[in-house]
Amino acid sequence: MIFIRRVFSNYRHLSLPLKSENFVRNCYCGPEIKTKTQFENFVRDQCNSGRVKNLDVATAYFDTMISMNPLPSTDTFNHLLTSISKLTCYSAVFPWYKKMNTAGIRPDVYTSSILIHCSCQLNQVDCGFCLFGEVLKRGYNPNVVTYTTLIKGLFMQERIGPALKLFDKMIEQGIQPNAVTFNTLICGLCRNGEVSLALELQGMMVNWNCSPNVITYSTLIQGLCMQEMVGPAVELFEKMTEQGIQPNAVTCGSIICGLCRNGEVDLALELQRMMRKWNRSPNVVTYTSVIHGFCNTGKLNQAMELFVEMYSRGISPNTVTLTVLLDSLCKDGRMKDACHVFEWMTKLGKEPDVVTYNSMINGFCKNYRLDEAIQLFYKMEQNGIKANQVTYSTLIAGLCRVGKVSTAGRLFDEIKSSGQPLGLIAYGALLDGLFKNHEFGKAIELFDSLEDNGCEADICMYTILIDGLCKSGKLEYARKLFCELHNKGLVPNVKTYTVMINGLCRKGMSFEAEKLIAEMESNGCLPNAITYNTIILGFIHEQEVDKAIQFLHEMREREHVPDTAVTSLLKNTLRWIN
Numbered sequence: 001m002i003f004i005r006r007v008f009s010n011y012r013h014l015s016l017p018l019k020s021e022n023f024v025r026n027c028y029c030g031p032e033i034k035t036k037t038q039f040e041n042f043v044r045d046q047c048n049s050g051r052v053k054n055l056d057v058a059t060a061y062f063d064t065m066i067s068m069n070p071l072p073s074t075d076t077f078n079h080l081l082t083s084i085s086k087l088t089c090y091s092a093v094f095p096w097y098k099k100m101n102t103a104g105i106r107p108d109v110y111t112s113s114i115l116i117h118c119s120c121q122l123n124q125v126d127c128g129f130c131l132f133g134e135v136l137k138r139g140y141n142p143n144v145v146t147y148t149t150l151i152k153g154l155f156m157q158e159r160i161g162p163a164l165k166l167f168d169k170m171i172e173q174g175i176q177p178n179a180v181t182f183n184t185l186i187c188g189l190c191r192n193g194e195v196s197l198a199l200e201l202q203g204m205m206v207n208w209n210c211s212p213n214v215i216t217y218s219t220l221i222q223g224l225c226m227q228e229m230v231g232p233a234v235e236l237f238e239k240m241t242e243q244g245i246q247p248n249a250v251t252c253g254s255i256i257c258g259l260c261r262n263g264e265v266d267l268a269l270e271l272q273r274m275m276r277k278w279n280r281s282p283n284v285v286t287y288t289s290v291i292h293g294f295c296n297t298g299k300l301n302q303a304m305e306l307f308v309e310m311y312s313r314g315i316s317p318n319t320v321t322l323t324v325l326l327d328s329l330c331k332d333g334r335m336k337d338a339c340h341v342f343e344w345m346t347k348l349g350k351e352p353d354v355v356t357y358n359s360m361i362n363g364f365c366k367n368y369r370l371d372e373a374i375q376l377f378y379k380m381e382q383n384g385i386k387a388n389q390v391t392y393s394t395l396i397a398g399l400c401r402v403g404k405v406s407t408a409g410r411l412f413d414e415i416k417s418s419g420q421p422l423g424l425i426a427y428g429a430l431l432d433g434l435f436k437n438h439e440f441g442k443a444i445e446l447f448d449s450l451e452d453n454g455c456e457a458d459i460c461m462y463t464i465l466i467d468g469l470c471k472s473g474k475l476e477y478a479r480k481l482f483c484e485l486h487n488k489g490l491v492p493n494v495k496t497y498t499v500m501i502n503g504l505c506r507k508g509m510s511f512e513a514e515k516l517i518a519e520m521e522s523n524g525c526l527p528n529a530i531t532y533n534t535i536i537l538g539f540i541h542e543q544e545v546d547k548a549i550q551f552l553h554e555m556r557e558r559e560h561v562p563d564t565a566v567t568s569l570l571k572n573t574l575r576w577i578n
Contacts, residue, residue, distance in 0.1 A: 039064075040076045047079040055092060058084045062096055066103055074108050081114045090118040109140040113149055120153025128153050144170070148181045155188025163188060177208050183215050190223025198223060214240075218251040225258030233258050246278045253285045260293030268293055269306075284310075288321040295328035303328065316348065323356045330363025338363055354380075358390050365398025373398055374411075392422065393429035400433020408433055409442075416453075424455055428464055435468030443468055459485070463496045470503025478503055492520070498531045505538025510547070513538055529560040536566050540573055548573075 043061050052058050062080055065072045077100060084092050097115060100107065107115075112135045119128035128150055135142050147170040154163035167185060170177065182205050189198035198220060202212055217240040224233035237255050240247065247255075252275050259268035268290050272282050287310040294303035307325055310317065322345050329338035342360055345352055352360075357380045364373035377395055380387060392415055399408035412430050416422050427450060434443035447465055450457050457465075462485060469478035482500050485492055492500075497520040504513040513535055517527055527535075532555035539548040548570055555562055 039068075040072045043072075043076055044079050047083045050086075052080070052083040052087070055084060055087060055089045058087070058089075059092075062099075066099055071103060071105055074105055074111060077105060078108070078110045078114060081111065085114055085118055085121075088121070090121045093118045109135055109143055109146065112140070113143070113146045116146060116153070117149045120149060120156060123156065125150070125153035125157055125159075142173075142175075144175050144178055144181060147175060148177075148184050151181070152184045152188065155184070155191070158192055160188070160192055160194065177210065179205075179210050179213055179216070182210055183213075183219060186216060186223075187219045190219055190226070193227065195220070195223040195227050195229065212240075212245075214245050214248050214251065217245060218248060218254060221251055221258075222254040225254050225261070228258075228261065230258045230262040230264070247280065249280055249283060249286075252278075252280055253283075253289070256286050257289040260289045260296075263293075263297055265290060265293035265297055265299070282310075282315070284315055284318050284321060287315060288318070288324060291321060292324045295324055300328055300332055300334075317350070319345070319350045319353060319356065322348075322350060323353070323359060326356060327359035330359050330366070333363075333367055335363050335367055335369070352385070354385055354388055354391065357385060358388075358394060361391060361398075362394045365394055365401070368402055370398055370402060370404065387420070389423040389425040392426040396426060396429040397433060400430070400437060403437060405433055405437045405439055422453070422455075424458055424461055427455060428461055431461065431468070432464050435464070435471065438472070440468070440472045459490045459493055459496060462490060463493070463499055466496065466503070467499035470499060470506065475503050475507055491523075492525065494520070494525055494528050494531060497525060498528070498534055501531060501538075502534045505534060505541070508542055510535065510538035510542050510544065514547070526558075529555070529562070532560055533563045533566050536562070537569070540566075540569055543573075545570070545573055 043065065046052050046061070052061070058080060062077075065076065065080070077096075081093055081096065084096075093115060097107070097111070100111075112131050116128040116131050119125065119131065132142065132146065132150060135146065147166065151163045151166050151170075154160075154166065163185070167177070167181070170181075182201065185201055186198045189195070189201065202216060202220060205212055205216075217236060221233045221236055221240075224230070224236065233255060237247070237251070240251070252271065256268045256271055259265070259271065272286050272290055275282055275286070287306065291303045291306050291310075294300070294306065303325060307317070307321070310321075322341055326338050326341045326345075329335070329341065338360065342352065342356070345356070357376065361373045361376055364370065364376065373395060377387065377391065380391075392412075396408045396412060399405070399411065408430060412422070412426065415426070427446065431443055431446055434440075434446060443465075447457070447461070450461070462481065466478045466482055469475070469481070478500065482492070482496070485496070497516060501513040501516050504510065504516065517531070517535060520527065532551055536548045536551050536555070539545070539551065552562060552567075552570065
């Protein structure tokens with residue numbers, strides 16, 4: 001057999017399709033392969049060892065087998081069908097199955113399970129059920145693999161109810177579910193947000209003598225973290241390790257990511273350090289999660305230190321890692337460091353994507369380096385990276401911020417005339433810029449042109465318009481538009497209410513603004529810190545100190561922190577009154 005394997009190992013590396021007749025000739029060129037049984041054993045060995053690495057080799061084996069007389073067993077064909085299924089050549093299975101039927105090879109329940117699996121992977125679960133019907137017609141009893149495959153297919157189509165019903169039917173038929181069945185159910189439920197039901201199911205595993213394994217726990221932990229239920233995820237993680245089940249890279253990555261999203265970055269870092277205890281090494285995903293966590297909590301220096309540690313350990317950062325770090329540096333105003341990271345990306349062969357470019361452009365704009373931002377915008381397009389709405393709005397907002405409204409308008413027109421679509425984000429950026437630069441006529445004109453350009457104003461656009469009108473002294477027009485929002489099918493959000501409240505307070509109409517706060521709460525929209533600061537300032541300016549104090553108490557009861565300027569002004573007002 002050593003000689004035979006050496007002969008056939010040559011075929012694993014061929015990139016061109018193998019001709020069946022040549023293959024057959026080569027099969028029998030050695031003295032060792034003389035019988036059908038020996039050839040079948042060889043094919044099974046190739047399949048079981050994972051040496052069937054492309055469809056061409058598998059096809060050569062199949063064509064040889066289908067032309068044999070007598071034919072190989074169904075089990076050998078099943079081995080080959082399984083191999084091409086593992087190669088994700090799902091469509092190829094069905095013409096082979098047809099040839100098998102034509103040749104008189106009787107499929108068994110395992111053949112049907114493979115075909116059902118391929119149907120589900122091709123998003124044709126209904127076809128899978130047709131094959132399931134054929135299994136029953138032929139008098140076969142579907143096994144746990146058949147049912148589990150169909151359950152997985154239903155979950156892939158987000159058909160949770162039918163998947164659970166099929167599981168119940170499987171139990172009714174007396175078929176014992178295994179760990180794979182439960183993991184399939186738990187994974188499907190978690191991916192569809194039904195984590196509580198998944199946990200309940202995990203608790204039921206013991207009823208069928210099944211024990212949760214690392215896949216079960218990893219799936220549940222990931223599901224809990226995705227639902228921001230980090231506390232229960234940590235408890236489950238501890239329970240898993242107490243039971244002697246070692247976490248894998250997925251488990252550690254999920255819990256570390258969940259902790260970072262919850263702001264518990266130091267705990268996440270501690271867990272990453274503990275990974276070596278379970279013979280697991282931190283990878284680019286875990287490092288990126290912790291670096292992102294440090295960046296989000298304003299600990300940029302710790303993020304940089306961890307980045308250096310990661311690189312020194314031979315773990316190459318990916319585009320996400322570098323973009324996270326670069327974005328934080330830009331937001332922190334450290335553009336020199338950000339530029340170094342940007343240059344380093346290219347040296348490492350990590351091409352910046354649109355998110356990376358947007359971060360750099362935003363950094364330049366916020367630091368009033370508009371020329372460099374525009375240069376980078378054109379360089380980005382030259383490099384074949386297509387700008388998106390964030391790119392356009394960032395540039396337009398940046399230009400408006402420094403008073404270059406005409407340049408922003410020209411850029412807006414240039415983008416529009418080039419045929420690239422401009423969405424509401426870009427329109428909103430220019431509209432806001434025009435109002436802030438007192439170009440009220442042009443702002444109204446731009447808003448009116450929205451429909452002509454195939455855009456329908458959303459609540460964000462109306463909020464900018466109402467805010468601009470209030471600040472330009474057109475309060476009545478703003479109030480009229482605000483009152484018409486419901487007729488347009490739009491629901492005011494907290495920002496919409498707050499800009500309208502601000503407009504009223506600026507005109508000395510704080511009691512009218514108070515009515516609006518009552519209205520927003522009755523509509524299920526709760527005031528935020530900015531809303532409270534606005535109404536408190538309004539009442540202070542109207543010398544209605546009692547009302548200001550009333551809202552200050554309410555604000556604190558709802559765990560909002562008042563602005564320093566507001567509390568300072570209120571103290572000075574009280575001192576002046578006394």
